Amino acid sequence: MLEGYAPGFADDALSMMSARTAGDRAGFVLRTLKPGMRVLDVGCGPGTITRGFVPVVGAGRVLGVDPEARQLPVGSTVDFVAGSVYGLPVLSESVDLVFAHALFEHLSRPAAALQELSRVLRPGGTLALSTSDWSRARLQPKTVNVVAALRGHYLLRRRAGGDPFAGKHIAGLVEQAGFREVQTHARFRPDMPYRELARYVESRLDAALSASSADRDQLASAARSAWAWSHSGDGSFAQCWLELLAVK
Numbered sequence: 001m002l003e004g005y006a007p008g009f010a011d012d013a014l015s016m017m018s019a020r021t022a023g024d025r026a027g028f029v030l031r032t033l034k035p036g037m038r039v040l041d042v043g044c045g046p047g048t049i050t051r052g053f054v055p056v057v058g059a060g061r062v063l064g065v066d067p068e069a070r071q072l073p074v075g076s077t078v079d080f081v082a083g084s085v086y087g088l089p090v091l092s093e094s095v096d097l098v099f100a101h102a103l104f105e106h107l108s109r110p111a112a113a114l115q116e117l118s119r120v121l122r123p124g125g126t127l128a129l130s131t132s133d134w135s136r137a138r139l140q141p142k143t144v145n146v147v148a149a150l151r152g153h154y155l156l157r158r159r160a161g162g163d164p165f166a167g168k169h170i171a172g173l174v175e176q177a178g179f180r181e182v183q184t185h186a187r188f189r190p191d192m193p194y195r196e197l198a199r200y201v202e203s204r205l206d207a208a209l210s211a212s213s214a215d216r217d218q219l220a221s222a223a224r225s226a227w228a229w230s231h232s233g234d235g236s237f238a239q240c241w242l243e244l245l246a247v248k
Contacts, residue, residue: 022052133167152222
């Protein structure tokens with residue numbers, strides 16, 4: 001299966017990623033960090049979460065890796081390198097903690113990715129993941145148009161090789177990969193306003209219609225529903241993030 005990044009790199013997606021901080025997105029990780037630890041942030045994007053680990057563990061002991069080199073910051077006290085989760089530019093058993101936020105929902109081969117994360121972790125090291133689960137997202141009101149628009153959104157995620165419900169399955173995959181002491185916690189976070197989410201979904205569906213004829217009727221119907229959603233009244237949205245800690 002082909003693998004891509006369904007949200008893309010438009011201004012709205014980049015703005016959303018750049019607004020993320022360690023305090024907001026990785027609080028469950030910050031509590032486990034100690035000075036001197038070697039930390040790897042996989043799928044780090046613009047590195048705004050990655051930088052938040054430095055005050056705890058010390059400069060020079062944090063590395064951010066992302067396949068999209070143009071996202072990586074320059075002139076930072078943190079080291080950032082381009083690389084794939086399936087072949088990390090990191091020595092085996094050289095990391096104390098591996099962290100990944102909003103990564104596994106975009107992967108076509110999550111089991112292979114977990115094996116690579118296990119490779120770079122030292123024995124007894126910590127795996128920390130935060131993975132979304134759209135099946136548990138809270139939207140009110142959840143109208144017929146909202147449901148239809150999101151169905152198209154999920155189709156785009158799957159076409160890009162991802163799983164919009166990855167948070168539902170991640171704990172089982174981690175256990176199958178040989179990790180132990182797996183702990184999970186569901187956290188609901190208002191990632192963006194209700195109508196902004198509608199516009200975000202609508203823009204992705206419109207772009208997909210312009211770029212491809214595959215599933216055109218289904219995507220066109222979903223895009224019309226997204227337009228109706230974005231032009232309706234206000235509401236509330238909270239994404240479900242499955243936060244996981246495990247030990248190698």
